Amino acid sequence: MRGLSVALVAPLSDADATIQSMDDASPAKWHLAHTTWFLETFVLRDFVSDYALFDADWPFLFNSYYEAEGARHARPMRGLLSRPSLAQILDYRAAVDEAVLAALPTLPEAARALVTLGMHHEEQHQELLLTDILHHFSVNPLESAIWSAPAKVPVAMPGPIGWIEGVSGEVEIGASGASTSSTSPDFAFDCEGPRHRALLHPHALADRTVTNGEWAAFIADGGYADPRHWLSDGWSWVQAQGITAPLYWRREEGGWSRFGLDGRRAIDPAAPVTHVSLYEADAYASWAGARLPTEFEWEAAAAAHDPLAGNQLDAAGPVEPRPSLGGPAFFGDVWEWTGSAYRPYPGFRAVEGAVGEYNGKFMSGQFVLRGGSCATPRGHVRAAYRNFFYPHQRWQFTGVRLAKDI
Amino acid sequence: MRGLSVALVAPLSDADATIQSMDDASPAKWHLAHTTWFLETFVLRDFVSDYALFDADWPFLFNSYYEAEGARHARPMRGLLSRPSLAQILDYRAAVDEAVLAALPTLPEAARALVTLGMHHEEQHQELLLTDILHHFSVNPLESAIWSAPAKVPVAMPGPIGWIEGVSGEVEIGASGASTSSTSPDFAFDCEGPRHRALLHPHALADRTVTNGEWAAFIADGGYADPRHWLSDGWSWVQAQGITAPLYWRREEGGWSRFGLDGRRAIDPAAPVTHVSLYEADAYASWAGARLPTEFEWEAAAAAHDPLAGNQLDAAGPVEPRPSLGGPAFFGDVWEWTGSAYRPYPGFRAVEGAVGEYNGKFMSGQFVLRGGSCATPRGHVRAAYRNFFYPHQRWQFTGVRLAKDI
Amino acid sequence: MRGLSVALVAPLSDADATIQSMDDASPAKWHLAHTTWFLETFVLRDFVSDYALFDADWPFLFNSYYEAEGARHARPMRGLLSRPSLAQILDYRAAVDEAVLAALPTLPEAARALVTLGMHHEEQHQELLLTDILHHFSVNPLESAIWSAPAKVPVAMPGPIGWIEGVSGEVEIGASGASTSSTSPDFAFDCEGPRHRALLHPHALADRTVTNGEWAAFIADGGYADPRHWLSDGWSWVQAQGITAPLYWRREEGGWSRFGLDGRRAIDPAAPVTHVSLYEADAYASWAGARLPTEFEWEAAAAAHDPLAGNQLDAAGPVEPRPSLGGPAFFGDVWEWTGSAYRPYPGFRAVEGAVGEYNGKFMSGQFVLRGGSCATPRGHVRAAYRNFFYPHQRWQFTGVRLAKDI
């Protein structure tokens, strides 16, 4: 599973893997090292008695945000580290992997649970690694393609959105045995539970996400210039940043293009719009006379679908949201912004120790996204899965599904 | 009712009423003018056919955030306006009041509803006016007292917090006929409705808010220096701003003092702590092994209490939270931070027209506060009332009630 | 002489006198208090044995930049002080003036020299007071006139610039007995000396300063949009700040208007351009195929002229540069930017004690201006006088005289 991370950086040079193109992103090299540090620290250092650190200077560099682990390199300076090199970090990965595998048979349950957590952590960083690479190459005026893509097969434009009635009344929400200490196939992050009952009001959900073509119509109708559609914070953001289209879109003579892992190409009007912020998602919904679903409405509907279906990440290569083939797909393509703030569920309590910093402390100011994207490793996401970002962030593969009261 | 606003500025000179001490605050003069502009614009201009504006240049200066009303003076520049003077603005108030009273008998229902809204709007600004004056005088090194206070009568320290079981199961939440178009005694802002059912899980609420004495113990225990208690955004805020105590507190030789409308005095350990941010409230709760209540938990409990009771604003003078006299008072003294993000209720829809900008567009990034404070005009608040601020803001009279799962 | 300061604030309300419209400016009230603090501190406190401070809290508020005098109020916060009031500060002035006059007969020579310095210091602040008031009223959208002005008498447009040959070879530069400790009629600030010889190369000076009409031609020719004319720092400034005309200019339907102490009016094409930065002055000179004079070239030429002549400040009222009546006037109307950095003369040494901070420590990053302006009290300026500002500053009455090599 950790091999996918290495495969993802195969097209990158040492220099490519060193760049940090904005504070929100991290160098590819850093992702490879940080996920390794996670295992080295919480498994090897803490549970293998005679383990010697691969390099004692590196934990300072590769701790992300664990206050309990002490001082660390400032996040915005991650791109100033030409050393250690990509090759050295690949060696680090190999050495730690080997040590973990050697220790595994004799590790206590608590440590094995941390290995499991480390694997899910790795998957999260595989997605971030892809989105950070995409951002990095987007700011280089040469706009190189990272992977070449096969020629696009034209598909029929999807028809108008259809509405499907949502589940209402009392429902069960959240992961049942959810705990980072579980090694069962039912792994879930702590923030996905406890499982609890919630009361849903009558509503309908769109049967697919919003397309690039629909988004272009929103732009053409002056959507980005009319404050009536926008949250106040969103309108400030649009004006301060001069936002007029989704991230990576550019107006060309003949229409809109977008930058992707396969370079710059014309937008596909049939494909789901992506790289929009919560502010944009909310403004679009307002313009369309609808609203965003709550995370509970989304989960209640998605629970009936197969999380392994849909366009998700299986192997390195260019990934991109694809046009809907019909049927209300809830998983893959784009993360769907919900209207729910990322806050703890009733009875939530962070786990003890350093890994208790994993989720709980981020529960202010962010919104929940659901469903996974084309860059989410298949098997990582599930109906109860809660992703979260700040409302202005949009370098992830984020999109929009509409909802309405009925 | 509008007379209270004028009474509040009685101790202020023209210059006092002109200062804007931070972007979040507004000059006293501006509050007086803005609330008048609200009536002049939405009632007189829109419904009185031959009404001539008091001064055609002033709407640009006194529109707050109504995009539909066009361009307006930048908020951070409100303190650069020595003209119009306080006296001119008091004339403006008198003229508009007279015109509204003259028109009232013949105003259509829609306009009368806007007058009602204007009165509730005025009450909101009466509270802001007081908190902005307080902030203004706090940044002047002379630290003048605005009102002299009577000598404090010592009271017994409250005992430890008691826990009262909260309402659980399905409850009704929100204002029933809630609408800004109502002139009934059951007025509520649009964001307080629609009334709807919600499901509460078993929990307990503290029988009083946290005191200054308890907060001093939190500080003494290193509460502001230990990242484990803090939300990630809160910890960044504490470090970037160098926060070590509630706003207006200062460490003196013999303990802590605070600045209030009656000048600088020693803190009263028995009185509710105030001027804390959501970040501080959450960190305190974490340190105390508890959590903040949700807004629904709070409302379900408060619904059984009299919103007219408690320490609220009746007349100009120094206002300050007072020690609890026993009994679970839910109204007055301090606004209570809840753990709920300020988001729309199921079925919420902003009203049409410019006053539709009143609440809905602020529903991102802010947290709900409940219960009113010592600076809230008595009669303004109710169990369903939703106040909201950003999690770092603390110049309002904000405090903390603990909750826990049971 | 101190009476002029009080006359200048006669049209201002307490609130008017309280505003600080930018960090570079100070409230009118502050100027009145600071110049009084200067006398109270360096004369009364230091030389009158039983003198009691007027108010012990005020030195903290009214010290400008004297590090030796200890901690002081932050400059950008001067506009947050509604108290002390204008009336209190006028009382302060009266009390200090009375105390100085009473002490004067018995003051030692060193103290009398400080009184003299205090008078020249007062004159400097009289000019700043006017330019700060002008800036303050310019940022209020009401654009009030502070003084009403008589109707303008049309004058003939001046003809093209004439060139007068400058003094070359070895010349004497600087004030001879220049010292702040002098009470002689030949007072000069320390930075004006020592008098020394300098070598000038052949050059010519324009016989008048650049007019508004000529500046409008520079604008019309794209002067603000062509980087070839600009210093690199100037071009960055123009682009970052969006500068397209002198400060206070606005493009109207029929041409340019400017804001002045008499309100907004059409520019007078015959009058000297003013409120331009060194960057603009230098760009204009470059565009015109000329350069700015050095401060020595200017002084050598100006030494033959009467510093009491020209349009300078005699009494409160609207001041403004006036069209040239012919003859190479070197004094009054506008300060003339020179191409000389403000650096010490050979042999310069700052005086001992706190007043040694008066000039020397500002000798980096600033350029010298010469000649005084319409806002400079008559009698304050002289040929050797060195004024200095940063190259982007332009809220003083600053203008341009061209020079060229011959």
Place this chain on the structure above:
Amino acid sequence: MRGLSVALVAPLSDADATIQSMDDASPAKWHLAHTTWFLETFVLRDFVSDYALFDADWPFLFNSYYEAEGARHARPMRGLLSRPSLAQILDYRAAVDEAVLAALPTLPEAARALVTLGMHHEEQHQELLLTDILHHFSVNPLESAIWSAPAKVPVAMPGPIGWIEGVSGEVEIGASGASTSSTSPDFAFDCEGPRHRALLHPHALADRTVTNGEWAAFIADGGYADPRHWLSDGWSWVQAQGITAPLYWRREEGGWSRFGLDGRRAIDPAAPVTHVSLYEADAYASWAGARLPTEFEWEAAAAAHDPLAGNQLDAAGPVEPRPSLGGPAFFGDVWEWTGSAYRPYPGFRAVEGAVGEYNGKFMSGQFVLRGGSCATPRGHVRAAYRNFFYPHQRWQFTGVRLAKDI
């Protein structure tokens, strides 16, 4: 000569050569490409009729500040370019070198002069390349040594500074035939001329620059904490940036260490202090009861010395200022801050065309440095040579020679 640039990057990986550690610095790769762009643009493109650009997208990336050459990549984003790679840029260099050599025999005089200018331009970037590499590795917590250094041979501490009388009276200053269009051995940059007479006043110069040991005494005496020594802008800088020692110094248990191209080592008290700003240099001089020399005083003295002597750059390797061996060395080791603002000489006129942007437009806000450093290619510097930086900059090898009036 261009080979030295390539030799300097020999120890660097592609990633090392990609980093931009601050806005003032540029990636090593960028220096290699920019100097090549200079030749390609101003020689090959402009003078070789059938020349095809190596890559038409690259001029946008490698133009530094030539406005006449159109839009260009923003300076602070130079470190976001992992592509083109170091290898591609070395190919670019080889191709352009070959084309220039092939064209050289038939190039007109004007083009040959530009080749000469390009060589001197290259030398300037060789020095910047070294200082930028040094800065880059200093911000990486691993603090790698770029070159290993031989063991230090202890030398005797120099005795106290001796004073040598400077040249006074009328002197000739500047490069005689100074012009960028010259291919003679007497090449000089345009800003070094015209040669002209200047009048110097009696003064003395120190016979060596200030040492690390002397600087440590300045620190120990509280030099960085006493505002009396500092220019006002310098004091603001010290306080805002928290400056307490030269760049790259760190307080260790046993004294001070510094970071250099050979890694972190103890400071050598006998060696010249380096990496100090003009503000620090001026404060030190003030503390020492002296002043900085003017650039003319320096040039008049240095004219009698051999510019090829002293510690300068001959080959790749660790470079560092070395202890004085006696005798008033004016060239090499450290650039010496002068007290002279960088302004044009009498009669200066920038050359026509794009290369006219080379020097003249930078003549505001900067100070002149003289003498070259250990990182200046031998042969590059001369007595008339004017280097210039902003007063806060200190990542060059900058040091201090004292002067005083006599």
